[in-house]
Amino acid sequence: MNFKRRKLEEPEINLIPFIDVLLVVLIFLMLSTTYSRFTELQINLPAADAEKLRERPAEVLVAVAADGRYAVNKKPVDGRSIELLTAELVAASGGRSDTVVIISADATAAHQAVVNVLDAARRAGLARLTFAAQSGGAAPR
Template identity: 70%
Template sequence: MKFRRRGSEEPEINLIPFIDVLLVILIFLMLSTTYSRFTELQITLPTADAEKLKERPGEVIVAVSAEGRYAINRQAVDGRTVDALASALRAAAEGRSDAVVIVSADAATPHQAVINVMDAARRAGLPRLTFASQATAGSP
């Protein structure tokens, strides 16, 4: 009895479906990954390179201290609520809706104190708002 020896067949792995699956996984991971940019930023506020503007008659200057106290046109505001600040802004603007509110906040001021000024300006009907900053050391 003669047995025929079968030729040994090499197992073949088809790589095309494997590569397709890996590419789909790679695309999914690339799209679902979020990058945290906030940990990379070193921010020191407030400084800016800007030329000094001449004072205009329609300005209302709101100073915010590091403790969160407010002063409008160098007069202290009683209370720290948004309503008290809004009524003081209305009085300082003297009915002019085109007045510009300039927020001059300390660098260590709590963020909420600046947001309160923005909200009070909106309630007082003063939509034009800007922020004051000090010049950097290298600027003329």
């Protein structure tokens, strides 16, 4: 009988198969993942390509500049308040409620400036609104 104690060997953790599996998983993820960055929202505004109207109803053209200034029928409005813009729209429409308001806003104009025009038209009692668009052949700036 051999009563001699054996020296117990410490179990050894082999890391090489573990590293191999991790590299395979990493390669799989790199090949199957698509990376797309959305740094800014690209918007292409619609272009109008319609026939010209032969008979034009009463129209009021409201231009909105990039810095928020307004012009009603190519006449600059002194301020940027909705009350001044409403007064100009009432004067330009001549009191007719069937007048069409054409809003021509700069591409870089703030949305709030266009909403102010919509609000001023509502206050002036002008319900017929439309937006001006570029023609099909014009290149955007």
